[in-house]
Amino acid sequence: MSVDENDFFRRATMQICSSLDIDVAMWRSLQFLKEFIPVDMMFLHLYERDLGAMRTIAMATASQGKKLDHLTPLPKEVRARVEERHPHLMILNQPESEPLGKTMLEQLGKPDSSSMVLHLDVEGKRLGALSLVAEGKGRFSEEHARLMSLLNEPFAIAFSNTLKHQEVLRLKDLLADDNRYLHRELLHLSGDEIVGADFGLKKAMEMVRQVAPLNSPVLLLGETGVGKDVIANAIHYSSPRKDGPFVKVNCGAIPETLLDSELFGHEKGAFTGALSQRRGRFERANKGTIFLDEIGELPAQAQVRMLRVLQYKEVERVGGTNPVTVDIRLIAATNRDLEEMVKAKQFREDLWFRLNVFPIRIPPLRERKEDIPALVRHFLERKSRELKLSASPPLAPGVIDRLMAYPWPGNVRELENVIERALILSKGRPLTFDDLTVGKSEDKSKTPFSTEDEPLRLDEVTSRHIRRVLERTKGKVHGKGGAAEVLGINPSTLRNRMNQLGIPYGRRSVG
Numbered sequence: 344m345s346v347d348e349n350d351f352f353r354r355a356t357m358q359i360c361s362s363l364d365i366d367v368a369m370w371r372s373l374q375f376l377k378e379f380i381p382v383d384m385m386f387l388h389l390y391e392r393d394l395g396a397m398r399t400i401a402m403a404t405a406s407q408g409k410k411l412d413h414l415t416p417l418p419k420e421v422r423a424r425v426e427e428r429h430p431h432l433m434i435l436n437q438p439e440s441e442p443l444g445k446t447m448l449e450q451l452g453k454p455d456s457s458s459m460v461l462h463l464d465v466e467g468k469r470l471g472a473l474s475l476v477a478e479g480k481g482r483f484s485e486e487h488a489r490l491m492s493l494l495n496e497p498f499a500i501a502f503s504n505t506l507k508h509q510e511v512l513r514l515k516d517l518l519a520d521d522n523r524y525l526h527r528e529l530l531h532l533s534g535d536e537i538v539g540a541d542f543g544l545k546k547a548m549e550m551v552r553q554v555a556p557l558n559s560p561v562l563l564l565g566e567t568g569v570g571k572d573v574i575a576n577a578i579h580y581s582s583p584r585k586d587g588p589f590v591k592v593n594c595g596a597i598p599e600t601l602l603d604s605e606l607f608g609h610e611k612g613a614f615t616g617a618l619s620q621r622r623g624r625f626e627r628a629n630k631g632t633i634f635l636d637e638i639g640e641l642p643a644q645a646q647v648r649m650l651r652v653l654q655y656k657e658v659e660r661v662g663g664t665n666p667v668t669v670d671i672r673l674i675a676a677t678n679r680d681l682e683e684m685v686k687a688k689q690f691r692e693d694l695w696f697r698l699n700v701f702p703i704r705i706p707p708l709r710e711r712k713e714d715i716p717a718l719v720r721h722f723l724e725r726k727s728r729e730l731k732l733s734a735s736p737p738l739a740p741g742v743i744d745r746l747m748a749y750p751w752p753g754n755v756r757e758l759e760n761v762i763e764r765a766l767i768l769s770k771g772r773p774l775t776f777d778d779l780t781v782g783k784s785e786d787k788s789k790t791p792f793s794t795e796d797e798p799l800r801l802d803e804v805t806s807r808h809i810r811r812v813l814e815r816t817k818g819k820v821h822g823k824g825g826a827a828e829v830l831g832i833n834p835s836t837l838r839n840r841m842n843q844l845g846i847p848y849g850r851r852s853v854g
Contacts, residue, residue, distance in 0.1 A: 739775040
């Protein structure tokens with residue numbers, strides 16, 4: 344049959360380029376080609392050199408087109424054959440004579456079929472191959488090959504566009520994943536207003552302004568509740584990385600068994616329950632900042648991997664073999680004396696040297712009492728909005744003096760919670776804060792069952808006892824010599840009880 348090549352090329356190209364969905368385009372092309380060539384199925388293949396395998400990404404039959412992700416491992420001799428420079432088009436009417444054709448047809452479940460393979464090149468670069476399959480041997484002729492050779496460029500361009508389109512979709516999904524994650528993180532930020540920046544925090548904020556434009560790691564030092572996370576937030580959003588991600592990690596809140604996976608990610612099948620590949624916090628922070636709160640809680644194994652990240656700027660997922668390069672700025676925070684931990688062999692000295700480049704001490708609230716009036720006003724306004732109050736209740740006479748006389752062992756976080764509790768209980772009346780024990784620190788020499796003060800509820804007795812045990816164990820909860828062992832209970836049970844009582848667990852509980 345005589346075929347007008349120009350008309351054939353034009354009509355075939357219209358079908359090949361009719362859709363960005365390659366499965367749809369292939370199905371339409373198959374319907375057209377069946378008029379000229381005895382083809383029953385079409386497959387689109389991409390050679391994965393690093394894997395030594397052929398990936399089939401789409402197929403078409405008479406009834407449908409379908410996207411695939413089927414990987415066919417290739418024997419060594421077949422891989423060598425694939426990497427040779429083949430003619431643009433090959434006819435394999437006797438598949439047993441060609442190792443590659445035989446391997447692929449067997450994998451496709453069509454061992455006794457004929458195939459015609461069109462190698463697809465764009466600008467001298469081989470992208471992959473299109474294979475036409477017809478049941479039975481000896482089905483394709485030189486005339487069929489001549490017609491298909493006309494379509495090398497349209498199929499190659501369509502294939503190239505498909506690969507680029509898939510990459511765009513992958514990056515779009517990646518960006519959506521990042522946006523969802525960062526949105527959740529931003530919900531926990533306490534805002535960009537630094538109350539006390541001109542008074543009690545003046546020295547700390549001067550240091551923030553000095554280091555923010557640089558990429559140097561920063562170590563924030565201070566008691567629990569002083570606002571280290573707010574300072575970390577200020578450093579990131581004052582830096583050239585402000586448009587990148589800001590990822591927060593509380594090292595004391597992640598169970599040790601999950602820490603590697605959370606920080607460094609894991610590959611699919613790395614362990615039971617790893618149903619898909621997952622990026623860790625370091626990868627999520629790429630081109631931005633990662634804030635590691637309570638870094639003194641890192642176990643020894645994680646400290647080693649952390650050192651590698653800082654030295655080589657790369658992470659290795661759990662179950663993976665290929666390192667992933669990351670561009671991050673590290674901010675760490677702790678309420679512990681890392682230098683003493685180094686001396687006690689509880690923290691790696693080389694990691695401490697890496698972290699301690701630019702330490703910033705955040706003073707406790709009792710050392711910056713001049714900030715209390717501004718903090719009270721700030722929290723009253725914010726908590727009133729959050730509680731949907733029509734107006735903030737007034738302060739009773741003498742309240743500021745009472746608040747400034749209190750030692751604030753829980754620092755700014757305690758003040759915030761005290762104000763929220765007072766707003767809930769006030770019912771519009773002036774705020775008095777009568778439940779504060781003014782000017783006295785707890786006498787640590789008393790037993791948890793002391794009756795020298797007013798009678799204690801059971802929760803208060805339990806809370807005091809747990810806190811004292813944590814002081815004895817230097818904040819250690821689990822393991823030999825930890826609080827759970829001293830108390831004779833399971834570490835998980837202890838952590839749950841501490842959560843109920845509002846006791847920071849891990850080494851966060853000692854300041």
